[in-house]
Amino acid sequence: MENKPVRESYLPYGRQTIEDDDIQAVVEVLKGDYLTTGPAVQKFEKEFAEYVGVKYAVTFSNGTAALHGACFAAGIGEGDEVITTPMTFAASANCVLYQGGTPVFADIDNSTYNIDPKNIEELITEKTKAIIPVHFTGQPVALDEIHAIAKEHNLIVIEDAAHALGATYKGSKIGSTSDMTMFSLHPVKHITSGEGGIITTNNKIYYEKLIQFRSHGITRDNDKLMDNHGPWYYEMQFLGYNYRLTDIQAALGSSQLKKIDRFVETRRKYVDMYNKAFQEVPEITIPFQADDCTSSWHLYIIRLHLEQLTATRKEIFEALLRENIGVNVHYIPVHLLPYYQQLGYEKGICPIAEELYEQIITIPLFPGMTEDDVNDVIASVTKVINHYRK
Ligand SMILES: *Cc1c(COP(=O)(O)O)cnc(C)c1O
Numbered sequence: 001m002e003n004k005p006v007r008e009s010y011l012p013y014g015r016q017t018i019e020d021d022d023i024q025a026v027v028e029v030l031k032g033d034y035l036t037t038g039p040a041v042q043k044f045e046k047e048f049a050e051y052v053g054v055k056y057a058v059t060f061s062n063g064t065a066a067l068h069g070a071c072f073a074a075g076i077g078e079g080d081e082v083i084t085t086p087m088t089f090a091a092s093a094n095c096v097l098y099q100g101g102t103p104v105f106a107d108i109d110n111s112t113y114n115i116d117p118k119n120i121e122e123l124i125t126e127k128t129k130a131i132i133p134v135h136f137t138g139q140p141v142a143l144d145e146i147h148a149i150a151k152e153h154n155l156i157v158i159e160d161a162a163h164a165l166g167a168t169y170k171g172s173k174i175g176s177t178s179d180m181t182m183f184s185l186h187p188v189k190h191i192t193s194g195e196g197g198i199i200t201t202n203n204k205i206y207y208e209k210l211i212q213f214r215s216h217g218i219t220r221d222n223d224k225l226m227d228n229h230g231p232w233y234y235e236m237q238f239l240g241y242n243y244r245l246t247d248i249q250a251a252l253g254s255s256q257l258k259k260i261d262r263f264v265e266t267r268r269k270y271v272d273m274y275n276k277a278f279q280e281v282p283e284i285t286i287p288f289q290a291d292d293c294t295s296s297w298h299l300y301i302i303r304l305h306l307e308q309l310t311a312t313r314k315e316i317f318e319a320l321l322r323e324n325i326g327v328n329v330h331y332i333p334v335h336l337l338p339y340y341q342q343l344g345y346e347k348g349i350c351p352i353a354e355e356l357y358e359q360i361i362t363i364p365l366f367p368g369m370t371e372d373d374v375n376d377v378i379a380s381v382t383k384v385i386n387h388y389r390k
Contacts, residue, residue, distance in 0.1 A: 001387040006380040007324035014188035014299075017263065017368040025255035029247050040247035044254045045198075048183075051257060052175035054200040056207040059245040059253075060214055063162050063184030066197030067095035069243065070180045071130075073199075073209040074156045076101040080129040084160075085115040086333035086353045088134040092160045093334050101129070105335045107350040112288045113137070113301075116352075117145035124149070130156040135164035135174060137330075138296035139288060143169050143177060158182065163298035165190040166264040170292050175200040185249075188366075190263055190296060191256035193249035214243040266367040267297040270374045274300055274363070277378040283308045283385050299330055300365040302381065303356070311388040317361055319387070323380035328362040 029040055041059055049057040060066035076082060078100040084092050086105040093103035106119040115133050131150060133141040141159075150157045161167075162184035164174040175181040180203075183189075185196030199210055212219050217240030219225065225235055245253075271287075278284045285303035289295060304313060311319070320327045333353045335345035347354065363377050 001319070001383065005323045006383060007376045010324045010326055011364050011369070011373055011376065012326040012366075013328045013362055013364045014366045015368055016187040016192045017259070017366070018192075019259075022252055022255045025251045026248055029251040032247075034247050036244060036246040036248075038247040040250040040254065041245055044245075044250040044257070047254055047257055048198055049200060051173075051260065052181075052200050053173050054176045054181075055202045056200065056204070058199045058201075058207060058210040058214065059250060060197040060199070060243045061245055062195045063182055063186065063189075063197035064091040064095065065214070065241065065243040066182045066184075066199050067091055067132075067158070067160065068098050068241075069210045069213045070158045070182055070199050070206075071095045071099045071101065072213050072240075073180065073206040074130050074158060076129055079127060081125060081127040082130045082132055083115075083120050083123050083128060084132040084334075085134050085136070086335045086350045087113055087115075087136055087356065088160065088331060088334060089162070090334050090337060091162075092132055092134050093340075096132070102127075103334075104128070105333075105345065105350050105353075107352045108136075108356065110352050110356070112139060112141075112290070113356060114139060114141040115146075117142050117149060120146065121149055124153050124155075128153065128155060130158055132158045132160055134160040134162075135167060135296075137287065137301060138163045138167050138298040140164065140167050140169040140174055140290070140293040140295070147177070156180075162186075162189060164296050166260050167296035168294045174296075176202075179203060180206055185253055185256075188298075190298065191253065191260055193245065193253035193256070196245050196249050196253060212237070213240040216240045216242060263367040264296050267365060270365055270369060270371075271295075271297050271300060273371070273374050274365075274378065278302060278381070281382065281385055283389065284381075297365060299362050301330065301360050301362050303359050304361065306359060308390055309385070309388045310390055313358060313361065316384055316388060319384045320361070320363075320380055323376075323383065325377055325380045326364055329357070329360060330362050331357070333357050 045057040076099045080101040082096040096103045109116040157178040159181040167174045183198045185193040217238040
């Protein structure tokens, strides 16, 4: 292979897009009275709920804390089983462990890479309390099927939509149809507040529990107080956490939210360029796209037909790094992580996810890329695949 890399500078797989008005919005808060527990948080929550099309949005210090809050509000506790996918970030299952529950991993569909409803059904027991489906890469999961299963078995559905802000399922925005939905505001996600997470819900009881959970379990709400010693009085009614988002972060979130449709549109444009280039490459399977859904394209994953190549996934990955392409792998299946192995989850329980893991590489995709960047990625992938073609 020619030694000179396609790119001179490193291109990361994901990166935040921060513009002058975002910076200005943060500066305004820094000059104001409230750095936290002020009006910017409520403003952002209202705007976010409106965007998703839902009654309530509750911000958290990060998406993982938000998932923890959702598991608490859902009443998940010791002895409860929660079905999720292994093809996700560890947080989707860790939130169940935080509450003393047991994550159960259902294998994925081989073409969508999302949790397969058939496999969910097979794993339901008397102990099953909830399902945490993940819209992997931004491609919506089969929500109708999952909601039907949940209804039949009286289960709560908490969507992990960390990848799916701006995605739609049969015309509805992701985040508007399940009991609760989590979004992450980490810098590689669609919009960012530095760190941050949000739960959307239409359920007032969940909403109130979430608000209280993210602030130590403390309330000052007269309707909830069991006693009242005077104007200073508050009650801590259960063990919560300090999981609050600051006003500094909320202001950044509000400013970023205005740009979400533009960001997703740019991602789609680059996806079209990738699809067009890679559908000509027989050694690569391009990502799935359902006809009645739109992906928000958090990640673009190429699946390698390794039997047609003379190199391993690792060798191809390293060759792309040498071209200065910031490749990644999403994800190591959660049940294979050492902690989960120690808990007794065995290799082999989700064979489709395990096989997929061996074959995938995530290539750069974010709205701040230029078309030249996209073309560099295409040139690098093509160069490496051509070199290792059998
Ligand atoms: C990013 C992410 C999370 C966690 O979000 P944080 O804000 O980083 O805590 C959870 N699930 C998935 C699938 C994610 O990608």
